[in-house]
Amino acid sequence: MLALRVINTVDGRAGFVVGKPEPDGCRTRLVNVAVEGSTRYELWPLHLLKVRPTKEQHRAMGGQYEAPKGYPLCV
Numbered sequence: 001m002l003a004l005r006v007i008n009t010v011d012g013r014a015g016f017v018v019g020k021p022e023p024d025g026c027r028t029r030l031v032n033v034a035v036e037g038s039t040r041y042e043l044w045p046l047h048l049l050k051v052r053p054t055k056e057q058h059r060a061m062g063g064q065y066e067a068p069k070g071y072p073l074c075v
Contacts, residue, residue: 003061005052006033008044014052021046 004017018041019032030043057063 003058005036005057005063005065006044006049007052008033009048009050015042015044017049 002017002020006015006017007013008015014036015033016036017031018034021029021031022043024030024043024045029046031046031049032041033044033049034041054062055064058065058067
């Protein structure tokens with residue numbers, strides 16, 4: 001889902017979903033993610049993403065997170 005804050009379960013990096021899952025091979029789906037604290041955009045396997053708790057999501061998603069200026073997709 002777009003705009004979700006997620007964590008990569010392999011290395012613990014935090015990210016922000018900015019694209020829909022795309023098929024990659026038979027079973028793998030990749031999601032375009034903006035890595036938090038960086039200017040990088042990466043494709044992460046969907047099965048390796050963990051959605052952060054609701055209170056850590058953006059206010060529009062029911063959470064309490066206030067995004068810094070310039071954060072992807074936020075004004």
